[in-house]
Amino acid sequence: MRDFQFPGRSPVRATEAIAATSHPISTLAAIEMLRAGGNAMDAAICAAAVQGVVEPQSTGIGGDCFVLYCPAGQANILAFNGSGRAPAKATIDWYLDKGFSELPKQGPHSVTVPGAIDAWCRLLEDHGSKDLAEVLAPAIHYAENGYVVHDRVAFDWAEPETDLSADEHAARIFLPGGKAPRAGDVHSQPELAATLRAIARHGRAAFYEGAIADDMASRLKELGGLHTLEDFAATRGDYVVPVSTSYGGYDIHQMPPNNQGLTALLMLNVLSGFKLDGLDPNGAERLHLEIEAGRLAYQDRDRFISDQDHVSVPVEQLLSRDYADRLRAEIDPERAMKHLPKLKLPGSDTVYITVVDRDRNAVSFINSTYYSFGSGIVGPKTGVVLQNRGSSFRLEPAHPNAIAPGKRPMHTIMPGMATKNGRVVMPFGVMGGAYQPFGHVHLLSNMLDFGMDPQAALDAPRVFYNDGAVEAERSVPAEAIEGLRRRGHRITAPHHPLGGGQAVVIDWEKGTLTGASDPRKDGMALGY
Known part of the structure; x- marks a missing residue:
């Protein structure tokens, strides 16, 4: 037992369900989803979508995710790899011929095709109980109507100001008035709200095909990237x-x-x-x-x-x-x-989410755009921050993690x-x-x-x-x-x-849950 005369907090204890995330709004969204009849998977994806809005430096729909899932608490663990791949034209010879000695940390050549939305849609269809529109509704609300910037988010947001200012679209959205928002400021992302609403209506295809995919692929091509609409359309995660x-x-x-x-x-x-x-x-x-x-x-x-x-x-x-x-x-x-x-x-910056529901469905869920604001590239019309996972590849032909067409990089989350x-x-x-x-x-x-x-x-x-x-x-x-x-x-x-x-x-013997959330972030665990 902790010494209650020192700073700190106790774990959260409950019987029905617990959600724990690195942001209070995200945790609350997960709990509200559970209390509305959703299960742990519904709640985890709902929380991840909210965090893509309120922790934009750490995660978003332009990133990847990985999930471990135990239905009814049994040890037959399902694992889903929702990480994206290099473009089909991304051969190592292309980079070496152009004089690259390593993959850039930011910019178009750091971008792999985002896998998160494909993963969310697959997992919700296979293991959720709510539809995509209901699960994404809280994220749409905060993106459209605004959210208060929390303290750790503000701390992280201030550091990449220079990187954000290099991309006019990133600067317009994430440096209002030319500066990163401070703790207590209200920020909104209307372009992202519209993108999320389209995904809520039309599902996975809305992100990987049509106008949203074209916005991302066109911006990457404009900056010298190798990405095509076919790369986006081909994205699939795996169990x-x-x-x-x-x-x-x-x-x-x-x-x-x-x-x-x-x-x-x-x-x-x-x-x-x-x-x-x-x-x-x-x-x-x-x-x-x-x-x-x-x-x-x-x-x-x-x-x-x-x-x-x-x-x-x-x-x-x-x-x-x-x-x-x-x-x-x-x-x-x-x-x-x-x-x-x-x-x-x-x-790097990441968000981790865990939810256990009344049926003891247990989700271990992680979602990220890697470095703070990922590649620093934002879709001009969609507000999607694109990850920089491609920077993890090597440009050494004999190395196992050498870049290749359609290949996934060594992944940290x-x-x-x-x-x-x-x-x-x-x-x-x-x-x-x-x-x-x-x-x-x-x-x-x-x-x-x-x-x-x-x-x-x-x-x-x-x-x-x-x-x-x-x-x-x-x-x-x-x-x-x-x-x-x-x-x-x-x-x-x-x-x-x-x-x-x-x-x-x-x-299992007492029928209880005990949750915890790291004080190094803004988040919390909640249960009932």
């Missing part, structure tokens, strides 16, 4: 088989490659060989072991993870116990490893699910671009090794190894910082808080 491992008596499930979820499972396998539960959860010894396991796992992430439709990824070998033993043997509990290459891992004895125990997710595998492991270890409730586990101090140094939040104790330095780590301060996150724990 896939999750990848899994066991940790602390629970089965942990992630999306398969092209998703980076495998990275978290690698970390868990390595850490399972250490006795963590007797350590200080915020101490140097525990944090050091987590850092070193992460460095090893991220090295393999960047070596192997790619689109399995194009490249064979050795998933079974990477998740084997023998492989975990070999990696673990490289870790010295008293010294930082010196032989690993220095990885530069970009952060990753929903998580924990099960035990054939039933779901916790849908969960941690945001933050490349930080996400590390965040998943830190959350799970906080709960399974140290007995924290989900809110305390999300609140806890965080570190992350990036670009040759350990980024340590200000909440990390001074003695832990000194202990990490003694082990050879260089310590830096992150510019942003490390990630965000949500989780819902299902107690």
Whole structure:
């Protein structure tokens, strides 16, 4: 139990249903959808649509999504890959012949075709109970009538002002008066409202064919992109088989490659060989072991993870116990490893949503446009912010993640699910671009090794190894910082808080739900 004399909040507890998102308006929309008779899938898609309006820097219909879903709380997990693909003309030779050494972080060549709307429509048709018009109605309302900009949203919005000002259409919509809105300002997106209304009336085809698709494809072509209307029309997501491992008596499930979820499972396998539960959860010894396991796992992430439709990824070998033993043997509990290459891992903006309903349908749902405001390109007539997922591709012909026509890039956004004895125990997710595998492991270890409730586990101090140094939040104790330095780590301060996150724990014996939402974002968990 937390000390009520210190800042913080308790987890949310309920019996019927809980929704947890990174924005209060989104959480409320999900709860209202549930109380109107919708199920967890209806509520999650409703919340994602709202967040595409009220957190425009983080997500939107011009991005991608991944979903793990447990109908009736059973462990037969359905996984949906809603990530988009490179244009059919995007050959590696085209880029090399034009003198590119890497894919740009923004601009038309960073854009993959958005997969979110296809995913929403497929999932709603297969697993929802409400129609698309009802599910999108709250998002349409806020886009048309305005919404109040929340504090973390304003903090994130201010940073990419220069990037937004480079695109006249982005600047017109997202820099009213030439500046990013501040906390407490009211902002609206009428072009996006009209786009959402067309999708609500005509479904998936309204986005991938006709005027909306033409607006996006024409703008990309105008800027030098390779995208065509045929690329948009061909977009389809896929049901896939999750990848899994066991940790602390629970089965942990992630999306398969092209998703980076495998990275978290690698970390868990390595850490399972250490006795963590007797350590200080915020101490140097525990944090050091987590850092070193992460460095090893991220090295393999960047070596192997790619689109399995194009490249064979050795998933079974990477998740084997023998492989975990070999990696673990490289870790010295008293010294930082010196032989690993220095990885530069970009952060990004994402929204994670989890909903569990009265029937214990459990949804783990993540949606993103990657960097803040994605590619920086906005459809002139549609108001759609286009993602920059293509920037994750490599321009090294022999690399598994090399760009190719119709290929999906290595993808950072990753929903998580924990099960035990054939039933779901916790849908969960941690945001933050490349930080996400590390965040998943830190959350799970906080709960399974140290007995924290989900809110305390999300609140806890965080570190992350990036670009040759350990980024340590200000909440990390001074003695832990000194202990990490003694082990050879260089310590830096992150510019942003490390990630965000949500989780819902299902107690089948008591018939209760316990929800949590990360204080690093504006959001909240609500239940009834």
